[in-house]
Amino acid sequence: MFWNLPHIAVPADTLFTIGPLDVTNTLLITVVSALVVILFFYIPARHARIVPRFWQNVAEWMVQGLLNLCVEVAGPRNGRRFFPWVATIFFLTLVGNWWEVVPGIETIGGISREVPGCENLQFTSIFLTGNASNCITPWLRPPSTDLNFTLALAIISFIATQAYGFKLLGLGGQLGRYFTFKEGPLGLIVGLLELVLEPLRIISLSFRLFGNLFAGDVLLLVISFLLPVVGAIPFYFLELFVGFIQAFVFAFLTLIFMALGTTIHGHEDAEEEHAAELAHAEHERAAFVLAQKERQPEEVSVA
Amino acid sequence: MILADQLPLGINVGNLIAQVVTFIILLIVLGKYVFPLLFKTMDQRAATIREGVENAEKSRRELAEAQQRVEALLEQARRDAQASIGRATAAAEQVRAGIERDAQQRAQDILTQAERRIQQEVAQARVQLRQEVADLAIQAAEHVVGKSMDQATSRRLVNEFVAQSDARARDLQC
Numbered sequence: 001m002f003w004n005l006p007h008i009a010v011p012a013d014t015l016f017t018i019g020p021l022d023v024t025n026t027l028l029i030t031v032v033s034a035l036v037v038i039l040f041f042y043i044p045a046r047h048a049r050i051v052p053r054f055w056q057n058v059a060e061w062m063v064q065g066l067l068n069l070c071v072e073v074a075g076p077r078n079g080r081r082f083f084p085w086v087a088t089i090f091f092l093t094l095v096g097n098w099w100e101v102v103p104g105i106e107t108i109g110g111i112s113r114e115v116p117g118c119e120n121l122q123f124t125s126i127f128l129t130g131n132a133s134n135c136i137t138p139w140l141r142p143p144s145t146d147l148n149f150t151l152a153l154a155i156i157s158f159i160a161t162q163a164y165g166f167k168l169l170g171l172g173g174q175l176g177r178y179f180t181f182k183e184g185p186l187g188l189i190v191g192l193l194e195l196v197l198e199p200l201r202i203i204s205l206s207f208r209l210f211g212n213l214f215a216g217d218v219l220l221l222v223i224s225f226l227l228p229v230v231g232a233i234p235f236y237f238l239e240l241f242v243g244f245i246q247a248f249v250f251a252f253l254t255l256i257f258m259a260l261g262t263t264i265h266g267h268e269d270a271e272e273e274h275a276a277e278l279a280h281a282e283h284e285r286a287a288f289v290l291a292q293k294e295r296q297p298e299e300v301s302v303a
Numbered sequence: 304m305i306l307a308d309q310l311p312l313g314i315n316v317g318n319l320i321a322q323v324v325t326f327i328i329l330l331i332v333l334g335k336y337v338f339p340l341l342f343k344t345m346d347q348r349a350a351t352i353r354e355g356v357e358n359a360e361k362s363r364r365e366l367a368e369a370q371q372r373v374e375a376l377l378e379q380a381r382r383d384a385q386a387s388i389g390r391a392t393a394a395a396e397q398v399r400a401g402i403e404r405d406a407q408q409r410a411q412d413i414l415t416q417a418e419r420r421i422q423q424e425v426a427q428a429r430v431q432l433r434q435e436v437a438d439l440a441i442q443a444a445e446h447v448v449g450k451s452m453d454q455a456t457s458r459r460l461v462n463e464f465v466a467q468s469d470a471r472a473r474d475l476q477c
């Protein structure tokens with residue numbers, strides 16, 4: 001055989017340790033992804049112009065699109081409040097997912113003797129071929145193929161949702177979402193069911209992302225093994241699409257949960273509140289325009 | 304140690320916490336330092352565009368008003384010009400009528416003078432003709448009678464004859 005099927009394992013590979021912390025290849029690439037996201041937005045934001053250039057235009061387009069989505073779902077005030085959470089989840093996950101199709105990811109790394117069959121092999125080249133082709137610990141692996149990453153995001157999403165619920169609804173309001181007696185026994189049961197289901201969202205969120213991305217990763221590895229070089233090309237496009245969709249789904253679900261979590265169960269005035277928020281935003285906009293006008297000297301009108 | 308313990312499916316508490324910390328750091332950096340910069344620029348741009356649109360709208364209104372004023376001024380000027388032309392036409396008409404009247408008067412005067420002169424000349428010619436006729440008649444009578452008549456008597460007779468002829472001619476004309 002020219003090459004073996006790559007070694008597939010669910011746990012991420014530890015590269016080195018810092019004290020009690022195992023630094024895995026997925027943790028390393030999460031940090032790299034975070035830096036990429038920061039640089040991608042910081043550089044155009046730092047040198048922002050009123051007439052944007054290409055990079056700034058792209059960054060603003062993405063931010064504005066996501067902000068509009070947040071405002072549409074959660075209203076103007078809560079939309080802006082939830083935006084940093086949703087945007088951070090989306091961009092970090094997106095960049096993390098797209099590492100999957102970058103050459104060198106999962107194919108460059110150190111030699112691993114822990115893989116079955118690699119214990120007694122002699123390695124004579126930096127290129128691993130034949131039976132040694134799967135004896136590798138990749139230095140970088142897409143973060144979403146590690147349950148630690150997806151679980152961390154899901155826990156953050158859950159905690160942020162609950163925190164905003166307590167902050168915006170108050171202790172009584174937030175607990176009232178689960179222990180409601182106004183709507184009779186049925187309402188109470190629904191509330192309790194919601195209480196039980198709330199933490200289960202962590203599992204659904206984390207396993208959805210992990211499952212999709214891990215399956216895609218395995219798909220690419222297997223196809224590359226069966227039909228190297230050209231076989232995986234169509235699947236790269238598929239994985240780009242899946243990576244985007246999964247990042248969007250995770251971020252959008254977080255936004256939905258946050259919007260729902262800050263609405264009192266059976267609240268009938270929600271639409272009125274939303275309308276009031278819109279009116280408030282419009283009022284603020286008008287005040288801003290007025291202030292801008294007052295700052296400027298009076299223009300001499302055309303006689 | 305619990306941080307290093309590997310749970311099923313590769314879950315590692317230390318790694319999980321590290322992922323959470325990484326996310327929180329990214330959230331703080333983006334939320335506090337990066338996105339506000341972008342929002343500031345976008346808000347500034349929105350305000351600039353809004354202001355530009357409002358200024359354009361204001362300019363459009365002012366232009367429309369200026370055009371209306373120009374139209375009104377043009378209309379006024381047109382009316383004034385029309386009135387001036389009317390006045391000038393009336394004055395010219397008056398002058399023309401005056402000139403025509405004077406010319407007619409003058410022509411009438413010339414005509415009257417000419418008629419008078421003609422009448423005078425006619426009268427003068429008639430007197431002269433009467434004398435010549437009288438002379439011819441006397442000469443003819445002398446030939447007929449064969450003797451000369453005294454000059455004064457002859458002339459008186461002829462003049463009476465001519466006067467009667469004139470009167471008869473006038474009666475016939477009437």
